Amino acid sequence: MVVLRDGRKLIGTLRSFDQFANLVLQDTIERIYVGNCYGDIPRGIFLIRGENVVLLGEIDLDKEERSNLREIPVEEVLVAQREEMEAKQRLEKIRSRVLHEQGFCVDNSQNDLY
Secondary structure, X not given: OEEEOOOOEEEEEEEEEOOOOOEEEEEEEEXXXXXXXXXXXXXXXXXXXXXXXXXEOOOOHHHHHHOOOEEOOXXXXXXXXXXXXXXXXXXXXXXXXXXXXXXXXXOOOOOOOO
């Protein structure tokens, strides 16, 4: 399993890596979690640039089977994910407005620059 900088979780067979942590995954799926549900999107062979890797690890299949997560169709997961993101955005707007009313400056830029 590989967790990327943008938050995606990829599961596949590690075929190659190099000194820069560039990875090649075979039979890759992208797993999307929403609450206690997940959905898998098949991606095939995946080349990952090392600077995007946050975490790399092996999945314990026994623990995965015992987890309380349940698989649902990808379409349902994508709809639930969109609803979850919209709810977070609404909460963030409310939070920003309250902070601004209290005199705090809120920077809503979506980049890595300071």
